[in-house]
Amino acid sequence: MTSLSLTAPPGVVTASVMASDLGCFPTPEQYVDLVRSFKEDGFEMCVDLCAVDYLEHLDRALPDGIVATRFEIVVNLLSLSKKQRVRIRVQVGDESPIIDSLFSLYPGTEAMEREAFDLFGVLFRNHPDLTRILMPEDWEGHPLRKDYAVGKIPVQFKEAPGPR
Amino acid sequence: MRVAERVDALVVETSEGAQGLQPRRRTDTDELGREVGAVLRQSGLTLDPNDVDYERRDDETMIINMGPAHPSTHGVLRLMLELDGEFVLRTKPVIGYLHTGMEKTGEVLSYVQGGTNVTRMDYVSPIANELGYSMAVEKLLEVEVPERAIWIRMMMAELNRIASHLVWLATNGMDLGATTMMIFGFRERELVLAFFEKTTGLRMNLNYVRPGGVAADLPDGWEDDVVLICDTIYERTFEYDELLTGQPIFRGRMVGVAPITAEECLALGVTGPVLRSTGVPWDLRRSMPYLAYDQVDFDVIVGTYGDNFDRYAIRLNEIRESVRIIRQCVEKMPKGDYRTQDPKVTPPPRARIDESMEALIHHFKLFTEGFHVPAGEVYSAIESPRGELGCYLVSDGGPKPYRLHVRAPSFVNLQAVPLMMRGGLISDAITVISSVDPIMGEVDR
Numbered sequence: 001m002t003s004l005s006l007t008a009p010p011g012v013v014t015a016s017v018m019a020s021d022l023g024c025f026p027t028p029e030q031y032v033d034l035v036r037s038f039k040e041d042g043f044e045m046c047v048d049l050c051a052v053d054y055l056e057h058l059d060r061a062l063p064d065g066i067v068a069t070r071f072e073i074v075v076n077l078l079s080l081s082k083k084q085r086v087r088i089r090v091q092v093g094d095e096s097p098i099i100d101s102l103f104s105l106y107p108g109t110e111a112m113e114r115e116a117f118d119l120f121g122v123l124f125r126n127h128p129d130l131t132r133i134l135m136p137e138d139w140e141g142h143p144l145r146k147d148y149a150v151g152k153i154p155v156q157f158k159e160a161p162g163p164r
Numbered sequence: 165m166r167v168a169e170r171v172d173a174l175v176v177e178t179s180e181g182a183q184g185l186q187p188r189r190r191t192d193t194d195e196l197g198r199e200v201g202a203v204l205r206q207s208g209l210t211l212d213p214n215d216v217d218y219e220r221r222d223d224e225t226m227i228i229n230m231g232p233a234h235p236s237t238h239g240v241l242r243l244m245l246e247l248d249g250e251f252v253l254r255t256k257p258v259i260g261y262l263h264t265g266m267e268k269t270g271e272v273l274s275y276v277q278g279g280t281n282v283t284r285m286d287y288v289s290p291i292a293n294e295l296g297y298s299m300a301v302e303k304l305l306e307v308e309v310p311e312r313a314i315w316i317r318m319m320m321a322e323l324n325r326i327a328s329h330l331v332w333l334a335t336n337g338m339d340l341g342a343t344t345m346m347i348f349g350f351r352e353r354e355l356v357l358a359f360f361e362k363t364t365g366l367r368m369n370l371n372y373v374r375p376g377g378v379a380a381d382l383p384d385g386w387e388d389d390v391v392l393i394c395d396t397i398y399e400r401t402f403e404y405d406e407l408l409t410g411q412p413i414f415r416g417r418m419v420g421v422a423p424i425t426a427e428e429c430l431a432l433g434v435t436g437p438v439l440r441s442t443g444v445p446w447d448l449r450r451s452m453p454y455l456a457y458d459q460v461d462f463d464v465i466v467g468t469y470g471d472n473f474d475r476y477a478i479r480l481n482e483i484r485e486s487v488r489i490i491r492q493c494v495e496k497m498p499k500g501d502y503r504t505q506d507p508k509v510t511p512p513p514r515a516r517i518d519e520s521m522e523a524l525i526h527h528f529k530l531f532t533e534g535f536h537v538p539a540g541e542v543y544s545a546i547e548s549p550r551g552e553l554g555c556y557l558v559s560d561g562g563p564k565p566y567r568l569h570v571r572a573p574s575f576v577n578l579q580a581v582p583l584m585m586r587g588g589l590i591s592d593a594i595t596v597i598s599s600v601d602p603i604m605g606e607v608d609r
Contacts (some may be wrong), residue, residue, distance in 0.1 A: 057560055076543055076571075112576070114266075
């Protein structure tokens with residue numbers, strides 16, 4: 001493991017996550033600029049973008065100065081030249097989560113952001129085509145939210161099963 | 165005339181809503197930019213406004229649906245294609261037909277049960293899924309995995325890579341009408357699956373790699389089986405070579421078809437053989453080694469042109485490299501435990517359960533409640549046969565994952581399809597889907 005040669009721009013809260021990765025906790029305003037600076041710094045690929053619903057853990061441990069919100073967007077960037085990863089965690093709000101899209105920087109986030117919208121209801125500003133991707137078009141609700149119950153299908157010849 | 169009037173009504177009736185491809189008169193530069201523009205800008209090219217022909221009438225192009233259930237779409241993938249005669253103008257993959265909410269299911273299963281869930285995602289290479297998941301859990305648990313377990317995992321992962329690439333060779337052959345290749349591919353895959361059955365009890369959906377090690381030790385006489393598999397498959401790759409590589413029809417349909425550049429791959433997040441076909445030597449086994457990949461010799465196969473043929477050649481040669489790795493695994497396989505002896509994650513041995521009440525309780529607790537994992541979040545990535553398979557795991561300290569997200573390589577790689585198909589022939593569309601090698605179970609999860 002190289003000692004982290006890369007640093008986030010001033011003003012962005014950082015923490016080391018799982019030994020080798022750098023973790024950044026930008027505010028929604030800093031988010032796109034931070035990702036852009038990483039991109040210019042040699043992080044060629046955005047490998048992953050997903051959302052987490054922390055409904056049951058609104059008081060989770062975060063670095064000082066970061067106010068925890070219900071929804072969080074987690075972005076994993078990868079630098080092929082430096083062989084390094086960086087993880088960016090943004091707090092995107094409680095009731096109507098919204099954040100800027102990374103599409104203009106990494107077009108590959110298109111499907112991932114659509115997935116986060118589809119399953120969590122997180123909106124992305126300037127996303128070219130924010131429609132449902134995995135669920136049917138007319139589906140109501142966002143299934144991976146913690147307040148969305150696990151569904152059950154009535155089974156013939158069997159009492160309807162309770163939630164697991 | 166009446167027919168023309170009713171076309172709109174027909175469109176409305178059959179419309180799938182916003183996921184569908186818009187008619188051409190609504191296709192402006194933004195719409196086009198959505199598909200390729202941003203990627204082209206990444207490559208230093210500019211979007212040609214002449215590309216969008218506003219004068220063109222809707223009836224000159226045709227939007228057709230391929231799939232969701234088409235024999236050559238490798239599962240329930242639906243493609244909306246806009247055709248100008250034989251040429252594909254725009255493509256839109258519509259996915260979700262196999263979505264079963266496995267990430268949600270992962271939140272109600274304990275860490276012990278989680279393996280049975282993730283193994284069903286990419287059903288052609290289950291070991292890779294289990295490995296990615298187990299490594300994420302182990303990172304949070306900070307459990308040391310015994311040396312033998314590491315080597316068993318590596319060997320099984322490579323066997324699975326061979327099986328997966330053989331399925332690809334087979335189905336790709338079938339898409340091109342090379343039915344011999346299809347029979348051959350599935351025949352050889354059976355050798356690997358038979359060994360899986362002998363070792364794990366199942367041919368597919370193995371749940372063999374588990375947090376802390378593997379489920380069972382290798383069976384007696386496994387060396388002979390594995391060496392036989394290696395010998396047979398290595399020899400037969402040269403048969404495939406003879407069958408396909410030089411064959412004029414095969415070459416005509418593969419060479420120079422659907423090229424993609426390294427910049428485009430990086431911009432779209434494409435990994436695996438598709439990225440390597442463009443000449444980028446990025447293989448997590450070599451670049452960011454996990455398991456014991458830094459202790460074995462193998463080559464990372466790269467292409468030059470990023471076309472279909474390169475992707476074929478890479479997969480064929482990766483089979484040979486996997487054979488090389490497996491041979492070294494057989495040679496270097498260490499003795500010892502096949503799973504960690506940490507009582508936190510491993511149940512007591514069967515014999516102890518008969519004589520000790522504590523052991524029985526421990527066993528019962530482990531399989532009903534499961535083990536608790538320290539709170540935290542982790543991303544662990546491995547090289548699956550299709551690219552980077554990542555597992556993002558959030559734990560709140562309980563016996564079940566708070567959030568289980570799998571970064572599926574097929575899901576991301578599928579985004580390259582519209583770009584690769586653009587301007588190509590519809591008959592090549594089949595080979596393009598095939599060459600990306602999407603597994604729909606993994607795409608939709």
